Amino acid sequence: MNHEEAFAKAFITSEKRARFIQFLADPKRRKEMLDRLNRDLPYMPGFATEVPGTQDFPDELEKLLKAKGAGPTCHVIADGLKADGRELPLREALHLICMNEYGAILSCVPGRLAYYKPESPGPGLILERHQP
Numbered sequence: 001m002n003h004e005e006a007f008a009k010a011f012i013t014s015e016k017r018a019r020f021i022q023f024l025a026d027p028k029r030r031k032e033m034l035d036r037l038n039r040d041l042p043y044m045p046g047f048a049t050e051v052p053g054t055q056d057f058p059d060e061l062e063k064l065l066k067a068k069g070a071g072p073t074c075h076v077i078a079d080g081l082k083a084d085g086r087e088l089p090l091r092e093a094l095h096l097i098c099m100n101e102y103g104a105i106l107s108c109v110p111g112r113l114a115y116y117k118p119e120s121p122g123p124g125l126i127l128e129r130h131q132p
Contacts, residue, residue, distance in 0.1 A: 003075035006111035011127045016042040024077070034079040037103030038119035043127060048116075051124040058094040061124070065090065065115060068128060070108035078104035 008020045020042070023033035036042075055064055062070075074090045076083045079102040083093065090108065097104040097117050106115045114127040 003107040003110050004077060007077070007105065007107045007114055007127075010111040010129050011043050011047055011114065013042045013044055030084075031079075034077070034084065034103075037077070037079050037105065037116075039103070041103065041105075041116060041118070043116065043125070047127050047129055048125045049128065051115075051126060053123065056124050058091065058098050061094050061098075061115060062091055064126070065106075065108055065113065068108075068113055068126070070113055075107040075110075076104065077107065078102065 004024050005021050008017050008024075012020045020033060023029040051061065051064070055061065070090055072090060073087050074093050075087050076085065076093050076097070078084045078097055078100065081096060081100055081102075081104065083096055088096070090106070093106050094115075097106065101120045103119050104117050108114060112129050115124060116127055117124045
């Protein structure tokens with residue numbers, strides 16, 4: 001299972017999940033789904049924790065995500081970035097999305113750990129599922 005499908009299955013509400021996966025996989029519809037990252041991502045709030053403002057910066061986020069199990073790279077799902085759909089070093093991806101005004105998701109551990117940054121201004125969210 002790829003990062004995008006694993007993310008959707010773990011963190012997107014069941015009624016929106018299939019469409020989320022389908023649209024991201026379709027090059028003609030992907031932009032439409034990326035636009036939703038800006039304001040109304042249908043994530044499950046029970047798995048989300050708002051990042052305190054003092055930690056919502058690249059260096060602090062990197063420490064926070066690594067403490068939760070993130071590795072050196074992540075998968076980028078981002079509106080307005082050429083890095084969309086690519087695997088990047090975590091540090092580089094965090095700097096890119098924090099400087100971008102549009103919404104983005106970094107999938108750090110497929111289906112277990114991600115960072116969601118809505119369109120600016122707005123606090124970022126750590127999306128996390130613990131293994132049983």
